[in-house]
Amino acid sequence: MGRVGRPRGEYAKSAERRLEILDATMAVFAESGFHGGTIRDIAERVGMSQAGLLHHFSSKQALLEAVLAHRDETALKLLGPQTPSGADMLYAFLQLSDFNERMPGLVGLFAVLSGESTAPDHPGHAYFLRRYANIRSLIERAIVEGQQDGDVRSDVQPGPAARSLIALWDGLQIQWLYEDGSFDMAGPLKAYIDDLMVVPRV
């Protein structure tokens, strides 16, 4: 009586299991995209059945959403509790770039998914639309703050500069993947950011 119908919550290792699944999802989607990646491949990598995997994530699309959300949480943790502002924020991209070079799977995930998600009916479309808008906002604000601090040149137009920084970032990641990570992405990024500054940083 007292026990029947009582929810007991998830197992102690459930969260760990889901992380395993998300890691495998990231790898499979980085290699083959959402369209080319399969639930079967993901399940095999985790060492569980498809049905078992679908107990944790209700559908392939739910997997995609979870892996993108997971990536954002990871990035937030990296930024730390206090987000820098102004010129500091801009140069923080170099640290993020260095971090990315240690995570080729993550770089691949975004390169592949951001491309195929340009299609309006792709399940990742809304995420990337929102993400580009948010990042551009963030960088524009950082540029404006930098101009107020006297660090960023006053002739820089925040909107176009933000867009170009993001474009450079995305484009470098693609070339980096084709060249098996054999060049340093931070260099060109720093050159661009330096060019926005009244006085470049060493």
Next chain:
Amino acid sequence: MGRVGRPRGEYAKSAERRLEILDATMAVFAESGFHGGTIRDIAERVGMSQAGLLHHFSSKQALLEAVLAHRDETALKLLGPQTPSGADMLYAFLQLSDFNERMPGLVGLFAVLSGESTAPDHPGHAYFLRRYANIRSLIERAIVEGQQDGDVRSDVQPGPAARSLIALWDGLQIQWLYEDGSFDMAGPLKAYIDDLMVVPRV
């Protein structure tokens, strides 16, 4: 006797038919990528059967190869018989960018395919690897020529600058697709190229 076994060559309209197929392939691959695009979709757009289509192109991979080759032929025709050099070559990218803005399908094709082709086993991988290498070579040479002509600043490093221009190009195209072509790609490109010049062009 005289007629049996005599090859007669293809029909008069065969070449036109293949172009129709390639146009449909471009549209389908731009929307869904190689993985998500299907021979069924392509055949439906052309208004023929799958088997009929596969008479002209032996496989889905052959379709991809043909559509990429076709795109390169189109770009070559656009450049015209005489390839510009030095600073002229760099500014020619702005014309190419304007041309691209009239061909969203082509932009989409490259955005999606260049992403998913980062995977080494993707049938488009070798093509994009070669293409990036060729384009970087081309731009590096143009920068060096520009420096010799006194148009390009002598402190510009050709390799990194070439890489950044390509990255900017690719990254802008992705944002352009997400924003339904609502901004001008040439602006940021011109700003970057201007910055390489001793004296920017108006």
Next chain:
DNA sequence: GCGAAAACCTAGCGGTCATTCGAAATTGAA
């Protein structure tokens, strides 16, 4: 130790995919 929720499995469903095969239709040189 019990008992039920949670997690997982096998098997299968309904559908799609790329491709093949044999036949029919079309084309165009003779």
Next chain:
DNA sequence: TTCAATTTCGAATGACCGCTAGGTTTTCGC
């Protein structure tokens, strides 16, 4: 007009896809 090469088709194949259903195993609060 003939006739065979070329093009096209309908149907099918074998494999794979995302997902469901019902059952089994594991876990853990009591």
